[in-house]
Amino acid sequence: MRTIEMNNGVVKMIDQRKLPRQFEIVECRDYGAVAHAIKDMTIRGAPAIGAAAAFGLALAALESKATTREALLRDLDVAEKILRATRPTAVNLMWALDRVMKQAQTQNLDASGLRDWVVAEAQRIAEEDVQINTAMAKNGAALINDGDTILHHCNTGPLATVDIGTALGCIIEAHRQGKKIHVLVDETRPRLQGARLTAWELMQYGVPMTLIADNAAGHYMRKGKVQKCFVGSDRVAANGDVANKVGTYKVAVVAHENGIPFYAVMPTSTIDMTLAHGDDIPIEERDAREVTHIDGVPIAPEGVHVGNPAFDVTPNKYITALVTERGVVRPPFGENLLKTMK
Amino acid sequence: MRTIEMNNGVVKMIDQRKLPRQFEIVECRDYGAVAHAIKDMTIRGAPAIGAAAAFGLALAALESKATTREALLRDLDVAEKILRATRPTAVNLMWALDRVMKQAQTQNLDASGLRDWVVAEAQRIAEEDVQINTAMAKNGAALINDGDTILHHCNTGPLATVDIGTALGCIIEAHRQGKKIHVLVDETRPRLQGARLTAWELMQYGVPMTLIADNAAGHYMRKGKVQKCFVGSDRVAANGDVANKVGTYKVAVVAHENGIPFYAVMPTSTIDMTLAHGDDIPIEERDAREVTHIDGVPIAPEGVHVGNPAFDVTPNKYITALVTERGVVRPPFGENLLKTMK
Secondary structure (H helix, E strand, O other): OOOEEEEOOEEEEEOOOOOOOOOOEEEEOOHHHHHHHHHOOOOOOHHHHHHHHHHHHHHHHHHOOOOOHHHHHHHHHHHHHHHHOOOOOOHHHHHHHHHHHHHHHHOOOOHHHHHHHHHHHHHHHHHHHHHHHHHHHHHHHOOOOOOOEEEEOOOOOHHHOOOOOOHHHHHHHHHHOOOOOEEEEEOOOOOOHHHHHHHHHHHHHOOOEEEEOHHHHHHHHHOOOOOEEEEOOOEEEOOOOEEEEOOHHHHHHHHHHOOOOEEEEOOHHHEEOOOOOHHHOOOOEOOOHHHHEEOOEEOOOOOOOEOOEOEEEEOHHHOOEEEEOOEEEOOOHHHHHHHHHO | OOOEEEEOOEEEEEOOOOOOOOOOEEEEOOHHHHHHHHHOOOOOOHHHHHHHHHHHHHHHHHHOOOOOHHHHHHHHHHHHHHHHOOOOOOHHHHHHHHHHHHHHHHOOOOHHHHHHHHHHHHHHHHHHHHHHHHHHHHHHHOOOOOOOEEEEOOOOOHHHOOOOOOHHHHHHHHHHOOOOOEEEEEOOOOOOHHHHHHHHHHHHHOOOEEEEOHHHHHHHHHOOOOOEEEEOOOEEEOOOOEEEEOOHHHHHHHHHHOOOOEEEEOOHHHEEOOOOOHHHOOOOEOOOHHHHEEOOEEOOOOOOOEEOEOEEEEOHHHOOEEEEOOEEEOOOHHHHHHHHHO
16 A cells, blocks of 8 residues: 555555554544644655645545635635644645645635545645656666665655655665665664664565664775665755755765765655755754653663754755756756756 | 672672663672673673673682692683683773783792782772773863863763773763763664663763764754764774774764864773774674664564674774873874873
8 A cells, every 4th residue: 555545535544653563554534633643753754744734634625614615715724734833844744735725725616626626636746746756766766876785864765755755766666677786774763764664665675685773874884885875855955955864964974975975865845945055944853752762661861851853954065966856956956956946 | 889890709790781770780700700791791891891801810710720820820711712702892801801811921829829819910900990090081071171062972981991981981070170061972872872871870970961862963063062072992093093882983074074073082901002003903793683672672674684883993084182091192193102102
């Protein structure tokens, strides 16, 4: 099944907090449940969050008892604000909400027609995500050579999107094309998306891999064991600075120092041309328990003070290229992103 | 109590695998038990391992039924080989064993006298460690300014030594001197010595601190929140390359990129002048379960392939200075280490 899908007024998503131990489906029957699922990371990954937000609006449309177009738009507006507040860093969330809300206002439809339109638009966003990821996977796979070992941070596979994936989509596509590759999988503390999700996905697809502590990535890079780094992205600024899962910046600096190409992969919906540079991207601070506990088991002294930024910003100078569905964007990013986004 | 001590033929050590949840003392009554405790990291930290190895030989001397000097030396030789094989990277282990064994051979004593001498020599090694660490702490504290936030990797506190500590000893000493400092504590996957031991120790001493995932260190460095990095060391080559807990290399490169001074702190017994550079240092590969399980809880798919190097090597160009009991050694390290080690 896809990471998220909607049928007959029910949004179903794979519970990513339970993998790899349990494969469970969560059913959301109202937009509040979708907002909760985004916030608690039942669903995560920038593109998947975008689709989830759109499906949230679709459920809000179905829930609404409005009988006029205006009343329905007001109800959608309330839902939109709650969905928007769930996570601050990934721009796909805002992008999907903006797309549905702006177009909804221009549809010349009555309440019933608009209701159907919102549901259909959410389905289109999900469907387009799969198509976009398929194109990105091809563009990224072309950068991978036979024999490469690729370092990967966080999770960017099918589970991070509606299907196919972003950075991991490129890697899986290269494997499908018959290239002999190996993946070094950063476990990605604190939430361990690499150990829990990426390792599990690569094993499903039969891609040769080695799971490592994030701390070990530098050792392998310095020893010449890594030929490429591939990561996803939660928001890209107009100058090519990349906000992504915390730890990405360290990987990028060490890759740069060792002359290893560093690629960030994202749909153009992740690129926020309204932000001049990465330091304008808000960085989400998450619960201390993500650091102090693992599956409820305490791993630090009680009452310890914790810092837990969920993302960091990698300045454009460490990035070899941005891989999008429209092609591979190389420096100078300011200029070339403008062309790509036209 | 000290991290390790020996009284009446019993070696007692704090069980560092159980902290911070339980404070337990392990008693070793034969050298095999000491070897096991080093291998399974009941005791860890390069200087503490050195003292443990010496106490292991002391127990071997007491265990031996030899009635001649030559027979006792043969029994010590057997024990020495088993103790030496426990962990390959920390040179203090080899240093302590070499010191006891070489001097034992030159002592003009009968079996009974030599037995007493070995026990006394182990006690001297432990006692000297405390004195050396006290001197190092003063030398390192002088590098720390009022208002500094210091990033620290792994555990180098009193628990990593017989007492006082190495890098963390400097930090605790600066705090004792009344400097207002803050410590960013890398949790230090895979074994979480930062979260479990360093955080606990700093809380005991009342030093203000924040625990972070290793991945977050780059974010804070790039944001200008870190003024110094302090780490310990498991082995230093003659050119100043430093082998230390895996992840140290990433910290050093990112510190260098951000113009943050990076200090490695170690007794001169950690400096191995027989090695020209760091790539000659053997890197211990440890059990996959350190990565795939936390306190017995699986955090990765069953059967996943794992890489788990316990250490990495930081080339000398990323190191601002080496802090030893004999003073602060600055580049060029080759030349200045020769002078220091004379």
